Amino acid sequence: MDACALSFWIYMGVLSVFVGGTLKKFLASHVSAVPSLVAWLGATLLVERLCAMCMPAVLALAVFCATCWLYSLWSAPPPVLPVEGKAVFITGCDSGFGHATARRLDAMGFQVFATVLDADGEGAKRLRSSCSSRLTLLQVDITQPQQVQQALLNTKAKLGIKGLWALVNNAGVCVNFGDAELSLMSCYRGCMEVNFFGTLCVTKTFLPLLRQNKGRIVTISSPSGEQPFPCLASYGASKAALNLFINTLRHELEPWGVKVSTIFPSAFKTGQSSNTEYWEKQHQCLLQNLSPSLLEEYGEDYVTETKDLFQKFAKSASEDLSPVVNTIVESLLAPQPRVRYYAGPGVGLMYFIYSYFPLSISDKFLQKIFLKKKVVPRALGKQNELNRINDNNNDIISNNNNISRIE
Incomplete structure (x- = not known):
């Protein structure tokens, strides 16, 4: 396998790790996690651009190893306090x-x-x-x-x-x-x-x-x-x-x-x-x-x-x-x-x-x-109906006036 092909596959591996991490953060995110989510997306874009510049295979491999190490630290379960005596x-x-x-x-x-x-x-x-x-x-x-x-x-x-x-x-x-x-x-x-x-x-x-x-x-x-x-x-x-x-x-x-x-x-x-x-x-x-x-x-x-x-x-x-x-x-x-x-x-x-x-x-x-209401309050329904009738009457009067002008 030549160096170019190796760099490509390492590039795909690094990108997969970062994109997977971003998706995981998004699915589990809440409002206070938004800044870290934005930072993770920025890191993803930076690594993607570095890899896309056809870096040497050795350097790409080093980036991939560092990425996997950081990801393992980030995804490790957080420490918890002991239950005993609580x-x-x-x-x-x-x-x-x-x-x-x-x-x-x-x-x-x-x-x-x-x-x-x-x-x-x-x-x-x-x-x-x-x-x-x-x-x-x-x-x-x-x-x-x-x-x-x-x-x-x-x-x-x-x-x-x-x-x-x-x-x-x-x-x-x-x-x-x-x-x-x-x-x-x-x-x-x-x-x-x-x-x-x-x-x-x-x-x-x-x-x-x-x-x-x-x-x-x-x-x-x-x-x-x-x-x-x-x-x-x-x-x-x-x-x-x-x-x-x-x-x-x-x-x-x-x-x-x-x-x-x-x-x-x-x-x-x-x-x-x-x-x-x-x-x-x-x-x-x-x-x-x-x-x-x-x-x-x-x-x-x-x-x-x-x-x-x-x-x-x-x-x-x-x-x-x-x-x-x-x-x-x-x-x-x-x-x-x-x-x-x-x-x-x-x-x-x-x-x-x-x-x-x-x-x-x-x-x-x-x-x-939450609630997709379809029924309107009775008083509003009556008012809407009255407005509709008035609008129709106004349209009829307007049409009659236009006819009179034409004649």
Whole structure:
């Protein structure tokens, strides 16, 4: 094989390594990884140009070896902290992310404190039957400060002099669906009570144990707390308040050595999301409590379509919770955990578009992937019909005037 042919094949090998690395970074990327992704693309272009200049075979071989070495370092699994002796407190373990995380962490050897709303429910029974004696089950409603305080006392009694390694704020609710104007005030308060005030109460209560151990706080939030998802105003507002609180806490706890991370999952089947009876109950509650004038302006068909779209979206959500559970584990064991994690299919792309594209494009993207409404509010439909009739009448008058001028 002559030197030219050898250089060509080495060139193809180097290019394949860089292009493969770029694709891997893109598929796993999130917004904070964009600068490194751009740098990797720049390196790919530089190496491609050097190789294309027909460098000598020996030099090309050296570049190929260096590239493979750097790639192996980059793609090596990151170091993790040992599990031994670490205790984790998790809220909302009846089902969903909390339930799956409690089981995973228990299997890994963590000492787990798992809170449930119903100590006699199916979720609690599964935890008792499938987990080790290290797991402690606590019945806690995080909106009740007395229960949160009792959970602290029970946790301290189990831990002894040992501090708490991590708090996983997972408990949350989405108690309604619908336009911001249609959403009931009780729904706004319900979301704030659990998603913000409840999480705030738990976090403040357990902070002394976390500071003692220089531990970490991991909070499950939602993209709807940062992006304007249609018909999720009450839920999104509560998550937005939570995000700001957690982000402020991150700055304040840095001198104490406490690491704070927030996880933004994509759509998954958790809690009541796939419960048809739940959505129907919420739908009927909304119809019964809307003012007659508001219901007349929007129309029952408009409200019903929103319910149907939510059900359809929930059914298409992923049942595999492992992306979020894996991310929680990573945030607990990484020597330097990230401030923000994006877990699940599509959420990284969504944040990329939201961060780097014009709002008009970002808004259209959200509407396309979330709720594709076809029914317009009744009052708007009547107004559009009236405008159409007026436009037709104006066209007829204009045509008659033109005919008169011709005559």
